[in-house]
Amino acid sequence: MNKQSNFSPPWLSLAPAIAIIGLLFGVSVLYGLAQSFGILTGTEQEALNLDAYRNVFAGQGPAGREFWSSFGFSLWIAGISTFVSAIGGFFVAVWLNGRRGRGSRGDTLALNWNLAFPHLVWAIGLLLFFSQSGLLARILASMGIIQTPSQFPVLVRDRLGIGIIVDYISKEIPFLALIVLAVLRSQAENFEVVAENLGASRWQRLRYVTIPQVLPSLLSGSLLVFAFVFSAYEVPALLGVRYPRMLPVLALEFFTNPDLNSRAEGMVISLAITVVVMIIAAISIKFEKKIG
């Protein structure tokens, strides 16, 4: 029996999905691009220009004044969150992998449980718990460790973005741990055992056996985390301060400003985010191919 004749040709079965993604996603992105160049805006003064780009990247106006500091702040938040999550995720996974059998299913469940809390809710929880008059501060006050809220350290809505970082770390460590754990569990235990029999120390086993095994997945997973953190809106909107703000918050504020000219500026900022994220994604794919 000829396989081809039995089932529809590949492009027909792909057509609905390609049509939906191509139309919704592709045309939306094109529309956004057009807006950033001042066309397809529907206003009377429609003309192809680079004003919005100039205003954002080198402008003296509100967008220009805040863009670069927001850019730096976004890099800082995404960088530190990714770095700590990668290290944390790696060690949690190694720890869990060393404890196969008794209770390990519960531990994996605990990691998955984290998924039940969307970032929005997780951020609200952190806010209620870690703010200067939050539950933790109240507990400390009842133990007499602090007397007034101002004695409690500023952990959320702080200038360094600690609250945002804590949110991402606590959500992304389990995520990366699950990725690393999947790799570790798919490998036979033999490597470790062989290495141990050959007299490798604990550290040597980690350095020469475990890390090379998981590095490709951990790296590409971490880059995904970076891209996500760099472009997400909800958490910095809830846990951030008035200044400095992360780029997505800035982009949405300009986009929803009643002054129609600043909509193009908002679009430019979100395109800048997209470019950074695409570069990261490209590196991530390259990494995976090279090492894996």
Next chain:
Amino acid sequence: MRKLIALLILSVFALSACTSIVQTQIVSSESFDINNWDSIVAAANGQTVNWYIWGGSESINSFVDNFYGEALKDRYNITLNRVPVADTVDAVNQVLSEKQAGKDPGAVDLIWINGENFATLKQADLLYRDWANKLPNSQYVNWDNPAINRDFGTPVDFQESPWSSAQFQFIYDSARMQPEELPRSYAQLKNWAIKNPGRFTYIAPGPGAFQGTRFVKGALFEISGGADQWATFDQTTWDKWSPELWAYFNEIKPYLWRQGETYPKDENELHSLFANKEVDFSITQAIVGAGALVEQGLVPQTSKAFVFEDYMIGDFNYVGIPSNAPNKAAALVLANLILEPEFQAAQILPENGFGLGFGIDINQVTDTASTTLLADASKKLGDAATSPSDLAKSLVGDSAAQYQSLIEEGWRQYVLLNSK
């Protein structure tokens, strides 16, 4: 599989067809004469009015649903669809986007609006014109009062109709402080802040946080020695006084909550800081002072309102109808309903949860039953409110609308981003 795909494509078409049918139905039911109230009521029968309204306060939400929603249904067979927006600017954007896309009829019938949002829409010519004086209950509105016929200096031109009034006030906790200890001017406030570092902050001025802008304006009035010169726009006056204004805010900055490195972004965040004893003052615009906030459980029960000796800005807020509103008749009926003396009396009572002042002039109400109702309500404002005489003594009008963005941008540039 092929059938499945065909089915899918069909269903997408079916869905989009559905939306266009709904759209056309809305258009057909609009025909009335603005000078004939009966024709308006008749046209409104069976309509749904989409009221875009700031949704951040549960008590205001339930006041709107319970009082206006039920009356609209019972008396006029109109369904009230309250659309809560996080910020009125979202509703303005909706209308602007519709204009951009050439969408008529749009989605918005009525917006709770004032100040810069009104100025934006009026300037873009996106508001329904010449209707506010055609409402039967417009007889109770004192259109000769400049505080009513001008909104932040922008002539109202009957493109919006008043709902309620508000005046800037502070809130303190009577369990923490005595009335004698309270600052009564911006100058005294500075001394108080220096003596009590970290115990005061204000809302960051900016789009959507007019209370913060209003606090800064009050300081501008006091520093420049009068509110009247700010009623019309003059660049040289601004250039003369603004450096002193920023100097004042930079002087108190190190003594603010978290040394002024950040500020609460809206009234509710400030209430929460105040309730949790992070700071000692909050602010409100309500005629009942802290009353409605106590009812909602947002601030301690011992909270009370107070005012400075002078420069407490008061104004009116309004409802406006976009020119592409799909249900204008129902919007007109609702705008008229909120001016009814019975609802005006209900809105100021603290237990009803709205808590802003009258939009009408009670001296223009002649019918005795209504006058008694309004007078009774005025007596029941509760002890969390500022006394009417103190409010009246300190009342000043808002500045011209042009100062709004100058203050917001200037504050951002010279105070917030100033790292000295």
Next chain:
Amino acid sequence: MKKILNAAIRFFLYLVLIAPLLLFGVYAFSERWFFPDVLPSTWSTAPFLRLFSDPKTVGGLLTSIGIALVVSLFSLIVAFPAARTLGLRRFPGRQFAWLLFFLPTVVPPLAVGMGMNILFLRLDLAGSFVGVILSHLVPTLPYTIFTLSGLFANYDENYEYQAIVLGASKRRTFFNVTLRLVFPGLIVAGLFAFLISWSQYLLTLLIGGGKVLTLPMLLFSAVSGGNPSTIAALSLLFIAPPVLVIALTARQLNQHGNAIKEQY
């Protein structure tokens, strides 16, 4: 020593597991609970009663469920043939198809949503359910395709040939063989499409324009309302379905879930 460390790590892990639920639970039943009280001075069911008597909340709940159901069903139906082809076939242009489906997973929803906002205004889809549903397909469809194609990569078509050789009709083969074989994976993929749609804030905001009110929209507006009891009660309502889904799919999750987790 090692034992204590292990116990400590595990304790911490489980604390993180339970703490948010406890936190929201306590706040949701409190009233006027201010610093420095460690526990609320008055307990009350009022926040919950308020929530359920508010037609906006009930409406938001129904809207959220409705949109997420349609989105996940639609994603499954469209993704199924695509995933099968991608998982089982090697054909020219396969890389291109992968790339096309991969792009929406990396381009931020913010950028997509802003462009779509203008596009949908022109198409008259902004502020409508159809518009919001279509916008949610952009993040859900690629993830559904990837999960299902992973499933088909390990799928043995010979079962289908056997059924056909034995005289079963195409339809019967599809329902009795194909569907039955991939059913568990299908359910997991559907549930995650549901969750991605359920927790979507930005796209609903940009496309719904405040007219389509899902629970995340209400939650954001409650946060700006500043009443912690209301925020906590609404949060509990919001996480109930995800908690149920995770509990029900805990086992399958270990096998299929990885690709979807980031987005969610």
